[in-house]
Amino acid sequence: MDEIYRMDILVILEFLVGIVSIYCSYKFLDKWYTPLFLKRPLNRSKTAKYILGLLPVVSFGIILVTLKMLASFDVVGNFLYIMMYMFLGGAWLFLGITLMSCIFDLSWLDDALNLNNTAALIAVAGGFLGLTLIYSGANIGNGPGWWCVVFTGGLGLVAWIILGLIINICTKNFERITVERDIGCGIRFGAYLLASGIILARACAGDWISFSMTVVEFTDGWSVLTLAGLLILVEWYYIYSAKSGKNNNAIFGSILLGIIFITIAIMIVYLLPPTTENPMYRAALELFNRSLHV
Amino acid sequence: MKDSLSIYKIWAPDNALWTQWTKPVLFTSLPCKGDCELTTPNADYMQIVDYKTVIIVDLPEKESVEEGLVLSRRGYRPVPLYNGVYGNTKFPMIVNVESIAEALQKGTDILSSLNIRADAPPVFMLDSNRMTGQGKQPGRYDNRWCIFPQDMPSASFLLKNGINKIIVRSARIQEDLSHILLRYQDQGITIFLCGDDGISKEVKVSKPSLFMSLFYRFKVTLGLSRNATGGFGAIIPEPQNSLGGGFRYG
Numbered sequence: 001m002d003e004i005y006r007m008d009i010l011v012i013l014e015f016l017v018g019i020v021s022i023y024c025s026y027k028f029l030d031k032w033y034t035p036l037f038l039k040r041p042l043n044r045s046k047t048a049k050y051i052l053g054l055l056p057v058v059s060f061g062i063i064l065v066t067l068k069m070l071a072s073f074d075v076v077g078n079f080l081y082i083m084m085y086m087f088l089g090g091a092w093l094f095l096g097i098t099l100m101s102c103i104f105d106l107s108w109l110d111d112a113l114n115l116n117n118t119a120a121l122i123a124v125a126g127g128f129l130g131l132t133l134i135y136s137g138a139n140i141g142n143g144p145g146w147w148c149v150v151f152t153g154g155l156g157l158v159a160w161i162i163l164g165l166i167i168n169i170c171t172k173n174f175e176r177i178t179v180e181r182d183i184g185c186g187i188r189f190g191a192y193l194l195a196s197g198i199i200l201a202r203a204c205a206g207d208w209i210s211f212s213m214t215v216v217e218f219t220d221g222w223s224v225l226t227l228a229g230l231l232i233l234v235e236w237y238y239i240y241s242a243k244s245g246k247n248n249n250a251i252f253g254s255i256l257l258g259i260i261f262i263t264i265a266i267m268i269v270y271l272l273p274p275t276t277e278n279p280m281y282r283a284a285l286e287l288f289n290r291s292l293h294v
Numbered sequence: 295m296k297d298s299l300s301i302y303k304i305w306a307p308d309n310a311l312w313t314q315w316t317k318p319v320l321f322t323s324l325p326c327k328g329d330c331e332l333t334t335p336n337a338d339y340m341q342i343v344d345y346k347t348v349i350i351v352d353l354p355e356k357e358s359v360e361e362g363l364v365l366s367r368r369g370y371r372p373v374p375l376y377n378g379v380y381g382n383t384k385f386p387m388i389v390n391v392e393s394i395a396e397a398l399q400k401g402t403d404i405l406s407s408l409n410i411r412a413d414a415p416p417v418f419m420l421d422s423n424r425m426t427g428q429g430k431q432p433g434r435y436d437n438r439w440c441i442f443p444q445d446m447p448s449a450s451f452l453l454k455n456g457i458n459k460i461i462v463r464s465a466r467i468q469e470d471l472s473h474i475l476l477r478y479q480d481q482g483i484t485i486f487l488c489g490d491d492g493i494s495k496e497v498k499v500s501k502p503s504l505f506m507s508l509f510y511r512f513k514v515t516l517g518l519s520r521n522a523t524g525g526f527g528a529i530i531p532e533p534q535n536s537l538g539g540g541f542r543y544g
Contacts, residue, residue, distance in 0.1 A: 035522050044524075102512040110511070114524040115444055116314065174508060179477070180448040242450075 025090025059132035063089040066136040096131035119186025126190025130197025137201025143208035156200040171235035184250030191258025195265035199224040312416040319525030330396040343369030349417040352464035359397035362419040371414040379527025381435035388427040436519040437527035449481035
């Protein structure tokens with residue numbers, strides 16, 4: 001009887017999550033596309049409009065492919081579940097982009113669109129795709145319900161934001177992107193946000209065991225710290241170069257560095273052994289078991 | 295009568311260095327009249343153009359446009375930074391921007407007759423009444439606005455273009471402007487304040503609250519009403535009406 005009651009509650013919750021996700025996705029798409037379709041004001045860049053307009057399409061495409069090919073066994077072939085997780089993805093992107101505005105002070109609307117800030121546009125685009133990848137990664141593997149996706153994705157999102165803030169404390173990159181409109185910095189940080197999204201997506205992926213085990217398995221994404229450290233060193237170099245008056249080809253160098261960041265991230269994902277075969281995982285598991293016994 | 299695009303293009307020509315900071319908001323919906331009379335203030339504090347000095351005119355209503363136009367005759371490039379929408383509705387505006395919009399319209403005749411250099415130093419124009427009035431009053435058009443560091447060139451950009459001095463033509467330095475000026479001051483740019491007496495005095499800008507905070511812009515914009523066409527301006531609905539949340543298109 002208790003089991004049936006529990007199942008009922010889960011179904012109701014799932015239904016509620018679906019409704020809230022549909023509403024949030026609608027609000028997200030409305031807020032995103034309405035300013036893009038307006039002809040006024042007169043100074044909005046068409047390139048920015050096209051790039052921003054394309055981002056949700058690409059993101060929903062990535063999420064759809066993930067859901068149809070790599071998601072939980074009960075989701076892959078189920079149209080209703082796929083739609084629910086697509087809408088949850090819309091809500092996720094809405095939340096992520098809002099957090100980017102209020103925590104990173106990196107606004108797609110104010111900086112990228114209204115102020116025609118190219119540096120911000122590139123950083124926002126990288127951030128948007130990074131958010132998409134984290135959500136897609138959280139959908140990979142078998143799991144009993146939507147809360148697994150939210151929890152694992154939430155871990156990735158929190159790590160992604162904290163690392164962004166640490167980078168900003170060390171390099172003041174948000175100010176350099178939004179106020180100084182440093183395109184090189186925008187390219188490097190945008191590429192980092194995307195690359196860290198790839199690594200964190202890998203950390204979020206996998207079959208669901210429990211909340212605590214998810215945290216342990218999430219440590220697979222430790223390599224994102226290396227990437228963040230690398231970005232900090234690169235930014236220090238560029239800050240030092242600017243102060244000492246060295247004339248760097250910032251754009252070309254930044255594109256190259258961006259490609260290197262993304263390549264490193266892809267290599268890490270490919271070279272990182274599956275969670276259960278990772279020696280770090282075993283060590284963490286032992287540590288976890290010991291702490292339970294203590 | 296010129297259309298809004300041609301008026302905007304006169305104020306923000308494609309070849310001018312400072313055009314990227316011109317705000318298009320007030321040009322989006324100009325009042326039809328455009329018959330205001332422009333006076334000619336003295337602006338004695340800057341008789342000839344100084345390529346190392348930027349001027350920020352922060353005066354009420356159309357006075358800032360008038361002062362900007364006088365300085366444009368002396369070789370400065372006027373850059374309108376007005377970010378409050380002209381609310382062409384039955385609801386009264388909290389910040390009356392009608393006279394500014396009309397002055398911008400009227401000023402095109404003067405501006406188009408001048409030959410301002412593409413690299414001329416800028417005179418940034420602000421309305422000192424931008425945050426005057428109580429916000430979010432039901433039944434009113436809330437077009438209060440604020441200037442943020444992102445809306446003006448960075449200190450490094452100014453220094454790169456040979457600017458080392460800023461004159462603020464205003465009775466006082468407002469809180470939002472001090473966020474920008476302190477950044478300039480920290481980078482070695484000297485700030486002068488020129489009040490109604492027309493005498494410029496060097497000032498030290500004091501640190502405003504939430505200076506360099508990541509949450510500053512987000513917190514301030516929460517208290518204002520955004521407009522989907524950029525800038526700020528929206529009808530605040532009466533309690534019995536529902537005009538929805540988020541962006542407003544009034």
